[in-house]
Amino acid sequence: QVQLQESGGASVQTGGSLRLSCTASGSIFDIEIMAWYRQAPGKQRELVATIDSDDNPNYLDSVKGRFTIFRENVKPMNTVYLDMHNLKPEDTAVYYCAAGDSPNTGYVDEPDYWGQGTQVSVSP
DSSP: OOEEEOOOEEEEETTEEEEEEEEEEOTTOOOOOOEEEETTTTTTOOOEEEEEETOOOEOOGTTTEEEEEEEEOOOSOEEEEEOOOSOOGGGOOOEEEESSSSBBTTTTTSSEEOOOOEEEEOOO
């Protein structure tokens, strides 16, 4: 089992920045992908960013150039971050950290593990 704990959510104004952190503990040696998802009120959950065990990132188009995903350890995965800049009201959501043992986590396969979520609110 893997436990994921997010932190860093807050309320900011448009144009502000935040750093979200997610610490993985437990049986982390098989994790191939760590990811950030978000879910805004009344909307479906969406995949924001992923990073694989080779340190390759991928992003939702609407956050490219504004968000950066990175991690402290190559393998095993330990802590993953999401730096968010130039935040917009449409970025308001609960952000979830997720992880999976499959290299297709987030794109073909659902994550195996989820954090509890952290609220990001961006005011106009």
